[in-house]
Structures are given as structure tokens and as C-alpha cells.
Amino acid sequence: MTLLGSLVIVAGLFFYLAGTVGMLRFPDVYSRLHAVTKADNIGLGLLCLGCALILRSWTLAALLAVIWLLAVTAATVGCHLIARNRLRQDQGVE
Amino acid sequence: MNLFDALTALLLVLLAWRCLIVPDLFRSIVLFVVFGLLLALTWARLDAPDLALAEAAIGAGVLGVLLLGTWRALGSPRRGETPSSSLPAGLRVLSAAGSAVLAGALAYGLHLLPGTGDGAGTLALETLPLPATGQPVTAVLLDFRSYDTLLETAVLLMAVVGTWLARSPLLDALSSEDATAHTPVMPVLMRLFAPVLLVTGAYLVWAGAYTPGGAFQGGAVLAAAGVLLALGRRLGTAPDAGWLLRLLLVLGVLVFIGAGLLLMPAQNAFMAYPERWAGLIMHLVEYTLAVSIALSLLLLFTGRPGLRGISG
Numbered sequence: 218m219t220l221l222g223s224l225v226i227v228a229g230l231f232f233y234l235a236g237t238v239g240m241l242r243f244p245d246v247y248s249r250l251h252a253v254t255k256a257d258n259i260g261l262g263l264l265c266l267g268c269a270l271i272l273r274s275w276t277l278a279a280l281l282a283v284i285w286l287l288a289v290t291a292a293t294v295g296c297h298l299i300a301r302n303r304l305r306q307d308q309g310v311e
Numbered sequence: 312m313n314l315f316d317a318l319t320a321l322l323l324v325l326l327a328w329r330c331l332i333v334p335d336l337f338r339s340i341v342l343f344v345v346f347g348l349l350l351a352l353t354w355a356r357l358d359a360p361d362l363a364l365a366e367a368a369i370g371a372g373v374l375g376v377l378l379l380g381t382w383r384a385l386g387s388p389r390r391g392e393t394p395s396s397s398l399p400a401g402l403r404v405l406s407a408a409g410s411a412v413l414a415g416a417l418a419y420g421l422h423l424l425p426g427t428g429d430g431a432g433t434l435a436l437e438t439l440p441l442p443a444t445g446q447p448v449t450a451v452l453l454d455f456r457s458y459d460t461l462l463e464t465a466v467l468l469m470a471v472v473g474t475w476l477a478r479s480p481l482l483d484a485l486s487s488e489d490a491t492a493h494t495p496v497m498p499v500l501m502r503l504f505a506p507v508l509l510v511t512g513a514y515l516v517w518a519g520a521y522t523p524g525g526a527f528q529g530g531a532v533l534a535a536a537g538v539l540l541a542l543g544r545r546l547g548t549a550p551d552a553g554w555l556l557r558l559l560l561v562l563g564v565l566v567f568i569g570a571g572l573l574l575m576p577a578q579n580a581f582m583a584y585p586e587r588w589a590g591l592i593m594h595l596v597e598y599t600l601a602v603s604i605a606l607s608l609l610l611l612f613t614g615r616p617g618l619r620g621i622s623g
Contacts, residue, residue: 287507294500301494 222270229263232256246303254296258289319353336385340378347371361525364515368531373608376538380612461567464600467607468564475616497543508536516601526563526597530604537609549617556606556618563603567596 239252265285269278326349330342347370354363398406516529540546552560570592571581610616 287504290500290503294496297494297496 218273219271222267224267225263225270226267229260229267232260232263236260247300250296250300254292258292261285261288316356319349319356323349323353336382340375340382343378344371344375347375361528364528365531368528368535369608372535373531373538373612376535376612457567457571460600461564461571464564464567464604467604468561471560471607471610474611474614501539501543501545505536505539508532508539512536512601512605516598519597526600526604530601531608533601533605534608534612537605538612541609541613545621546613547619547621548613548615549619550615552616552618556616559602560606560610561603563596563600566599570596 233256236253236256239256240249243249243252262285265281269281272278323346326342326346330339330346333339333342347366351363351367351371354360354366512529512532512535514529515532516526519525519529537546541548575581610618
């Protein structure tokens with residue numbers, strides 16, 4: 218179980234790495250947002266799953282799931298608001 | 312000290328340095344928030360979850376919101392125009408040398424301190440044989456350091472009054488062109504997050520007597536729920552505070568002082584509680600303080616004396 222959890226966490230870290238590289242390398246705000254929110258959400262999910270597997274407790278697993286859901290929701294709304302603001306700025310300039 | 316702790320310490324210094332020297336005000340604020348979160352992580356690593364919670368909720372959360380609001384009220388054309396320091400080079404070198412000497416002296420003094428295992432928390436648990444306050448930090452804050460806590464909340468109250476007098480309301484600076492207005496996502500977020508924040512805040516206050524948490528941490532989370540509602544246009548400002556709002560604002564301090572004064576004839580000292588009632592009194596003070604702190608922090612954000620609900 219610990220080995221499986223560790224593997225899942227390492228996989229999650231890979232997604233974080235990919236998201237960070239995307240944020241640094243992608244050309245504009247929209248694709249950067251895309252990279253960060255998508256990849257990091259999966260990364261956090263895998264991280265929570267790995268921790269739950271290692272800790273072997275249903276209570277903690279449920280709490281981690283709630284944390285993940287809240288973080289995903291917040292990230293989605295934040296992404297939406299930033300993209301929307303940027304879109305308005307772009308339209309205003311044209 | 313392992314690799315992780317060393318990295319955290321290094322990052323903290325790096326972030327603080329960047330936060331101070333970066334020319335763009337907005338970046339500086341973002342760095343400050345990141346610094347606060349990392350500091351919270353550091354406190355958690357040092358086995359001080361109370362401080363970690365307080366730092367994350369107040370240092371990174373509420374302060375970040377206040378700074379961003381102020382930045383916004385300054386007007387976005389000014390971004391990136393922050394003038395660089397105009398101090399002469401000699402003065403800068405002098406202040407740097409002074410700071411370095413102070414830091415060195417502090418480090419030396421800290422190094423000389425004897426590291427005793429019995430901190431204030433152990434002492435509090437030993438001298439307070441109360442089942443209601445099994446949490447040493449809360450016991451220390453409300454019983455040993457009651458003057459500190461009382462004065463802290465009074466200072467917060469003064470800050471709110473000062474804000475009313477001095478600052479133009481931040482929320483009024485948000486125009487209808489704002490990104491948070493008229494988006495279908497905000498109501499969903501509020502419906503989902505506001506109850507969660509309220510429950511979490513109330514839990515932190517309630518749990519303060521048993522586990523890490525307390526009036527300041529819980530109050531900050533409750534205030535965050537209010538900030539969310541204000542940003543989503545469900546909570547508006549009013550030019551005048553009603554009597555209920557004023558009462559709730561000062562309730563914590565009033566109950567704190569009242570409990571201390573009322574028991575003075577019996578105990579012969581200000582804020583000395585009889586052993587049987589100490590747990591109950593501390594709970595009462597803690598809950599009322601949390602309400603007052605939450606409202607104070609929220610009003611610091613909205614910047615107007617009154618609050619009103621907006622339906623729809």
C-alpha cells in the first residue's frame with residue numbers, strides 16, 4: 218500500500234512539474250492558465266490519493282477528498298475570473 | 312535540520328528579499344502572500360499549528376485581501392511605476408549595516424537562551440486543572456496573557472474606527488465593469504464556499520479549547536466568508552452602522568472586560584477567575600471575541616461602517 222501510494226504521489230508530482238513548465242513556457246495568459254489549472258488539479262488529486270493510500274484511513278481519505286474538491290472548485294473559478302478579466306482587457310484594447 | 316527545512320528557510324529569506332526589492336507593487340503583494348503561506352508551513356513544521364493557522368488565515372489571507380484591495384484603489388495606471396528608493400547611497404549602506412548588526416545581535420542573544428523543555432504551555436496545563444481548557448495555547452492566551460489578548464482585540468477595534476475615519480471605501484472603487492460582476496460562476500462559488508467557510512470558522516473557534524484553533528483563527532475564516540459575499544455582491548456597504556452591528560463589534564472586548572471587572576470583588580484581582588468557572592468564562596470570552604474579530608476584519612475590508620444584505 219505504501220509503495221502504491223508513493224508511486225501515485227510521484228505521478229502527481231510529474232503533473233505538477235508539467236503544469237509549472239507549461240506556465241513558464243507557454244506564450245499567453247490563456248494557455249498558461251490552461252496548463253496550471255488542469256495539470257495542478259490532477260497533480261493535487263493524485264497527491265491526495267497517494268496520501269490516503271499511505272495513511273490507510275477512511276476518515277482522512279474523505280477529508281483529503283473534500284480538500285481536493287474545494288481546491289479544484291476554487292482553481293476553476295479563479296481561472297475563469299482571470300481569463301475573463303484578460304479577455305475584457307484584450308477586447309478593450311482593440 | 313533536514314534538507315526540506317533548509318530549503319524552506321532559504322526560500323523564506325529569498326521571498327522576503329524579493330518582496331522588498333521588486334519594483335512592481337502587484338508582484339510585491341503576491342510575493343508577500345506566498346511568503347505568508349510558506350511561513351505558515353514553517354510554523355507547522357515547527358509543531359506550532361496554532362501559529363500556522365493564524366499566519367495562513369490572517370497573515371496570508373486577510374492581509375493579502377486588504378493589500379490587493381488597496382492596490383486596486385490606488386488605480387491600475389500606477390502599476391509598475393513605483394519609484395525606486397531615492398535615498399542616498401551612504402544612508403542605504405548605513406541602514407544595511409545597522410540592520411545587519413541588529414540581526415547578528417538577535418541571533419547571538421537567541422543562541423544564548425537556555426533551551427528549557429517546559430514552556431508556558433506545560434505550565435498552563437499544570438496549573439489549570441480544567442477539563443474545558445485542554446489546549447495549552449488557548450489557556451495561555453486567555454488566562455496568563457489575558458492583558459495581551461484584550462489589548463490586541465482593542466487595537467483591532469481602534470483600527471476599524473481609524474479605517475472608517477481615514478480611508479475611502481475600497482468596495483466602491485470596484486466598478487460594474489469588474490470581472491467578478493455578472494459572471495454565472497460567482498453565485499455558484501458563494502453557494503458552495505460560504506457555508507463551508509462559516510462551518511470551518513465556527514469549528515476553529517469551538518475547537519480552540521481542545522485542539523489548535525481559537526478566536527483569531529476562526530474569526531479570520533468567518534471574515535473570509537464575509538469578504539467572499541462582499542466580492543460577489545451579496546453583502547453591500549451602508550453608510551451607517553446599526554446598533555446591532557456596533558454591539559457585536561465591541562461585544563468581545565466588553566465581555567472580556569466585564570468578566571474581569573465583575574469578579575474583581577471576589578478575586579481581588581482584575582481578570583482573575585474562580586477555578587470552577589474559569590473554563591466557562593474562557594469559552595464565553597472566546598466565542599464573543601471570535602464574533603467581534605470576524606466583524607472587525609470584514610469591516611476593515613469593506614471600509615464602511617455599515618453592512619447590508621443584497622438579495623437576488
